[in-house]
Amino acid sequence: MRVENSFIGVDGVGEQTERSIWEQGVTHWDEFEPGVVGGKRGDRIQRFIEEGRDHLDAADVAYFDHQFPNSEQWRLYETFRDRACFFDIETTGLDEQRNQVTTVSLHQDGETETLVAGDDLTAGNLRAAFADADLLVTFNGKRFDVPFLEANFDIDLQRPHLDLMYTCKKIGLSGGLKQVEKDIGIERDRPDISGRDAVRLWREHESGRDGALETLVSYNREDTVNLRTLADEVTGSLHDDVFVR
DNA sequence: CAAGGAGTCCTCTGAGTGTA
C-alpha cells in the first residue's frame, strides 16, 4: 500500500468511507472522481490529493505521518521505504536514568553501521548517523530506544517513527521481537542470544574478554537488519488484509 | 528489575449525506 492509495486521514474520511471508495473502483489518487462520495468530502479529498502530490514530490514523510491516523502509520512504509532508518540499541539495563547505551546499530540505504560506547558512540556521530533518517523503524522503539537515546545524548529523534511492535499486534503477532521473528520464519545466526545476554556481553567486554564485543555487535546488527525483513512482511500482510483490489 | 505509548471499548456529538 502506497500513500497514493489512501484516502483515510482526510477530514471526514475514516475506515468505512475509504473502503467504500475503493469498492467503487477508485484505489489510487489518479482514479479519483468526486462523485464517489458526497460533495464536501469530494472537495476535501480533491484538495488532499493535490496537496499530497506536492508533498510526495518533496518526499515529505512528516506531512503524511501527520495526516494519517496513528494506527495507519504503516502505510508510510512502502512509499518511503528507501528513506527509512532501521535501528536498535543495546544498553546495560532498562532504566534510562541509571543505565548506559553500549551499542547503536542503524541500517539505511542497504548499509549497516554500528556505534560503540567508549569508541565512536558520541552525540555528534549519532546526529550525523540520523541526519538523513526521515522515517525511523524500530521494535518498541517509541517506548525504549528513542527515549533512552534522547536521555543519554543531546539528540532529537522526534520525527515519523514506525514502531513495528504495534504494527505486529495489528496482525495478531505479539511476544517480543524474537518470538515474532520465529512466528514469521526469520532465521538468526545466534538464536541463543537475548537482550539480557547483551548486558552480560558488555560487562565481559569491559573486563577484557576477547570476542565479547564482536558477539554483542553482531547480535545488535542482526536485530537491526531483521527489522527490515519484518517491516516488509508485516506491512505486506496488512496490505492484503486491508486493501480492496 | 522501570515506565508510558498505544490499543480497546465505550459513549456522545454533530457534520455530512441521501431521500422524499
Place this chain on the structure above:
DNA sequence: TACACTCAGAGGACTCCTTG
C-alpha cells in the same frame, strides 16, 4: 427543506506489554 441515518472523531477509563 425536513428528516433519518451513517460515520467520523474526540474524550475517558482501562488494560496490555515490551525493551536490555
